[in-house]
Amino acid sequence: MVDVFRTSVLFSRERLLLLILAMVQLTNVLDFVVMMPLGPQFMRYFSISPQAFGMMVSSYTFSAAIFGFLGAFFIDRFDRRVALLVLYAGFTLGTFCCALAPTYELLTLARSLAGAFGGIIGAVVMAIVGDAFPEARRGAATGVIMSSFSIASIAGVPFGLYLAHLLSWQAPFFMLAALSAVTWLGAFCLLPPLTRHLQCAVLASPIDEIRLVLSLPNTLRAFAFMSTLMLAGFSVIPFISPYMVGNVGLSESDLPYIYLFGGFATFFTSRYIGVLSDRYGKKLTFQVVAFCSVVPILLLTTLPRVPTFLALAVTTLFMVLISGRFVPAVALVTSSVVSRHRGSFMSLIASVQKLSSGLASFLAGLVIGKGHGQALTNYWVVGVFASLMTLLCIFLVEWIKPADAPASTDEPATPIPVTERV
Template identity: 55%
Template sequence: MSSATSLPSSPHALRESWLLFILAAIQFTHIMDFVIMMPLGPQLMRVFSISPREFGFLVSAYTFSAAISGLLSAFFIDKFDRKQALLVLYLGFTLGTFACALAPTFTFLLIARVLAGAFGGVLGALVLAIIGDSIPEERRGAATGKVMAAFSIASIGGIPVGLYLASHASWHAPFYLLTVLCLLVLVLAWRMLPSMRAHLLHHVPQHPAQNLKTIFTRANCLWAFALMVVLSMAGFTVVPFLSPYMVANVGFAEVELSYIYLFGGLATVVTSQYAGKLADKHGKKKVFMWAALVSIIPILVVTNLPQVPHWQAFVVTTAFFIVFGARFVPAMSMITSSIEPRLRGSFMSVNSSVQQLASGMAAFIAGLIITNDPITQKLQHFGTIGIIASVFTVLSMWVVTKLKQVS
């Protein structure tokens, strides 16, 4: 077996396992902070007496803030030790989450979401940059799948617990719990993560604006950003309004929403990692193409779902989450590998900015299209959102053919 494909030695394997565990824990908390807003939608709309449009803006506030901070961080993120940058960003994110827990009004919560997004968006980019720096390309798909499985774990454990606390205490409770978890992970990261300065060995001193110019003048980087945009539009036009639709149109009680995320998470915690392994074995583009093509079916079904027995709704929503993760894992692995290490931090920060901006636009546009029936209070035009998401899915399949792997 060649050295390029041989398994790492035992001590190195242990260090790599700890690195991926801590990165997954950080990813879990920051994803949990973002996705908990979706199932809390019906309760927040009721408590604050807000419309779907205002709820869409509440979701968008986080993503727009993350987009701006991601773009600004691209000027300096590659100049620092990855560990130190990660700890500072994670501390800021923890404070933003705590502010969400304290929020007494819609306006306060909106501001708190902006603060959390300012740090959370860059965190996700830095996590992926560390994977790109630390994990060889032949194992990068599997490593990305493990860290991306944090979304599934958040769905399995975090969201049901969060919904339970919100239903039996208040919507503030999940954010208090998340703050405590963030503090624990922060201490663990501080104690366990090694210094990460390898990217600085290839650093060429230049004006920060030159990094951005380099990134934005490379065709491959632009195709990576385009892939991020179409994928975000294909997903986040649907995801923020999935829970409100299940309550208003399919007949779920708010306390029953946790089962949607429980079943979806249980499935995707396995399938996301399997998608990463398949991507390493058969090629990331090939696996993405199949996952994207298949994903159109559950997108169209879930956005047109009538009142059906709950078990049928669970089948549809679980299939939706499975294909959502199966296409995202190889896509992120390809994007991470589309730039050399010396520019990866800046590139991933800009990519995070692009992702958050596109996700925010997706939620905002969906909020403009979806309306409440004044009599039945059912959500209208969610089927139109499904068509839009399917069109962007097809576009993503075309864009990915243009993307090249660099490192």
Template identity: 45%
Template structure:
């Protein structure tokens, strides 16, 4: 009887009465939320020299400072899965984003290593859940037929963070010190919060389905569904190969390919600018030709730059930038139809809990992939990187499995009816 009730809760709801203009503003506000918390996460790494010198930190202490955010995000994602579907989406977004802004401001005002560590943990707690909640709102409010395009808009925030957010933050840090970027991000959060208050619709249609049973039962229901585990597997496969390659691009290109440290930003600037445009293109193609088909095509094409990059000899800088740009275009491109598919894996009443668990597991998969990539490479006596090609073969193998695996996913295309 309980299983029958669960399937009744999954029945499709009518499409949301949202005009395209309101939908556009909704997506832009969600992209702005994504942009701020992605910049907050990314900017910590290049601030390493300033922070280690100021606080007299060892490499291990700074590494802990960086990883504290991801670890806190993973834990908070799992805990949020117990209760997130018991709150109306807009209210949850506004509360979490306000908490994130305060935590980020605390990072900028932190006077000691210990206080900065505490603030980074708090930022991770709020930021980790925010990412999953933004994707949940897209899945709740945007019809499946347009969800690829919607994910393309929201995920362009990653490109904007790379192209504009991090460089601007580093410039500000050079002018006023390491505190500046965090204070600036917190200030930017204020108008973003106000816009979200105005344009994000109330989404409470999932509450009826989430009300029955305890919070623990909601998590158990999410974890007991075989289709959800197929989706979690797809999510892990999307990062397995690529994140064994990405952390070591700078090391390999500067050590083996002769790229100077001054030329490294060219790789990320070109890749960020290109993906800023292609993310929306992939979303449009996914909506037009089918998300599974486009996901498979982009994934297979992505193997080409992954294999070339990981086996590349010394080449002119222009050739290297072309290859790395293609790498970012297609590797990040998989995520657009991929995340649209993941939002359709759970029924609306479980979407928040599902995306929270998925975010936590995906963070773990990223960490595992980065560790695995490090285990596959080594150094020669003269300091060159060897074994990087193994990460390419790992990416090839995981891609082939992923292309087959995505066909196993069962999709629920229901959306909520927002209150505008």
């Protein structure tokens, strides 16, 4: 009876921790995805070109990549609770500065500030998931965290666009800053200290820490795997909206439905895929979902003019399988390093992801051309490239080994007790 009670309390604390982490990740994701639909307003308000808008979006990505790399030198030397609270406070400040920015240059600087903190937050969140949830439940926990993108797409983007049209482009950032501040207070009051990774001796220098992380057998394999996975996704994703309008025939007013239906579907499928990855294995689940994702990739990048409902069916299937393959992939990568080095490792992974996504968009931009009117050309070439990268990922995932199997002495198969301050 006592064991049953303790198990019930533990699961309740895990759910509370997961709720806080999901809210942190939701605001972090929403800050990034809300920028894309606001592009026309930014270009009109600041009188800037599409290239200048692209530079403003990229400022977040490159800042996140740079500071993600720098954060890897230090992140494992602090209580994960303290690290998350400090980084999230900086992210909230950066988002608030975006709302106050009066010029294009200051807004770009504010986006860089938000990216500097936001890029590391995701790594810390996943490190906490890896520390606090055992291997047997880590896939399901990762699925909940990954569903933050779905919620952002379902509610955040449409509501942000509504506020922007009703008031101004600043309104979504004021709303997001307020939501982030409330979430920060909740995290401050409810998050327990997370210091188990500090029980091991700290290395003499941050350089030694990174050198050790890079020397781990799984590190370079995980880098290659995640980099290839980002190339397979972000070569296609940035050009979906222009292709849907210029080639498929959707109107700009139809574009929010891509996020709405896709986000609604992935809200359920991401968590279900997380459960499947715990039940049948993360590698097998990833390989099946990734192989299936080749179908919507090729459909989407070759889609002719079709009725709106058919176009939305293809984009929804694309979002379900593209986001779905990330669930077992992230859970597997999180499990590939022991707790002591997980923060630094995930920060490096986040940096690799940002750089790879930027490279994917750049390479796709070199291939894609402009046809008659708003039509894009050679998008199918990008689809073939993304499909080949996906198939390569199915091969690369076999080389990633879990570091926290029950036989390991460095990472137990039981979760960290979440007992303090909860």
